[in-house]
Amino acid sequence: MLDSVNRNETGITEFILLGLGIPVELQPFLFLLFLVIYLVTITGNILIIVLVAADHHLHIPMYLFLGNLSCVEICYSSTILPKMLSGLLSGDRTITVRECLSQYYFFGSCVGVETFLLAGMSYDRYLAICRPLFYASVMNREVCFQLIAVAWINGFMANSIIVFLIAQFSFCGPNMIDHYFCDLSPLKKLSCSDPSLFELIVLLLSFIFTIAPFLLIFSSYVCIITSIVKIQSTIGRQKAFSTCSSHLLVVCLFYGTLIIVYILPDTPTLRHLNKIFSIFYTILTPLANPLIYTLRNKEIHQVLRRVLDNLTFFGVWVDKT
Numbered sequence: 227m228l229d230s231v232n233r234n235e236t237g238i239t240e241f242i243l244l245g246l247g248i249p250v251e252l253q254p255f256l257f258l259l260f261l262v263i264y265l266v267t268i269t270g271n272i273l274i275i276v277l278v279a280a281d282h283h284l285h286i287p288m289y290l291f292l293g294n295l296s297c298v299e300i301c302y303s304s305t306i307l308p309k310m311l312s313g314l315l316s317g318d319r320t321i322t323v324r325e326c327l328s329q330y331y332f333f334g335s336c337v338g339v340e341t342f343l344l345a346g347m348s349y350d351r352y353l354a355i356c357r358p359l360f361y362a363s364v365m366n367r368e369v370c371f372q373l374i375a376v377a378w379i380n381g382f383m384a385n386s387i388i389v390f391l392i393a394q395f396s397f398c399g400p401n402m403i404d405h406y407f408c409d410l411s412p413l414k415k416l417s418c419s420d421p422s423l424f425e426l427i428v429l430l431l432s433f434i435f436t437i438a439p440f441l442l443i444f445s446s447y448v449c450i451i452t453s454i455v456k457i458q459s460t461i462g463r464q465k466a467f468s469t470c471s472s473h474l475l476v477v478c479l480f481y482g483t484l485i486i487v488y489i490l491p492d493t494p495t496l497r498h499l500n501k502i503f504s505i506f507y508t509i510l511t512p513l514a515n516p517l518i519y520t521l522r523n524k525e526i527h528q529v530l531r532r533v534l535d536n537l538t539f540f541g542v543w544v545d546k547t
Contacts, residue, residue, distance in 0.1 A: 270516035271296035287370035299512035302336035326408035338381030345439035
């Protein structure tokens, strides 16, 4: 697919990422901030994957979705942040056309996978809370694996189409991308080709991967909250509301910023804010998801405690031997 880059009529071999437009004196602070965010994101998500894989009690749909979500977060954080950190540290913001398309391909594919995974997770919670008698028959492990497979396949296939279309563009200058990573809108602005077909396909896929999953999630949470209201215990109702509200907040930030950047008209006002909105779904959501979905999760806490106890016991046993 990316070999098409060699065949198009581009006169440009590399782009320059302009970044966030932050003054030079603030860049060391930003480097440290984003480095800490990246390390915490990777560590938190790897921990979730290890815990889910290590304990058979977590081999149920809810945690299988969560483990895959953590895998996606690691993938697209690692697609964007290392290049961004390198630019902040060295000042070298160049990226080849091939690297640029590859970066968008993996980032866009992972975002597409995440939108479907979040929808699958909300449907799983809806069945568990609102239709508990049907949960075991409807959301079994086979159905869960099928939904996860559909999410991964659709995410990568959709972005294969988009990157294939971008690879047919002619880039004849300038070569400066007004963003901190290779995204659709700034790439389209640098093209000398007619973007009409490209814009139509991107709009269609954006609706499929943002509006449709968001409506499913929103309707699921409406049903979930309606069921929670009927809980007799005040403490139980408050706990359920607290958990659902934090989940819904992250979902709204993720989908809301995606909709603003990829679906709303490209106005001058939004154009200047798009980089800020992009931070939410490229940097903050991968950081927040492992925290939001595990901080109040007793099962994760119990598994982590058992793992730490086993490690402590193993360490004591080694010392004695």
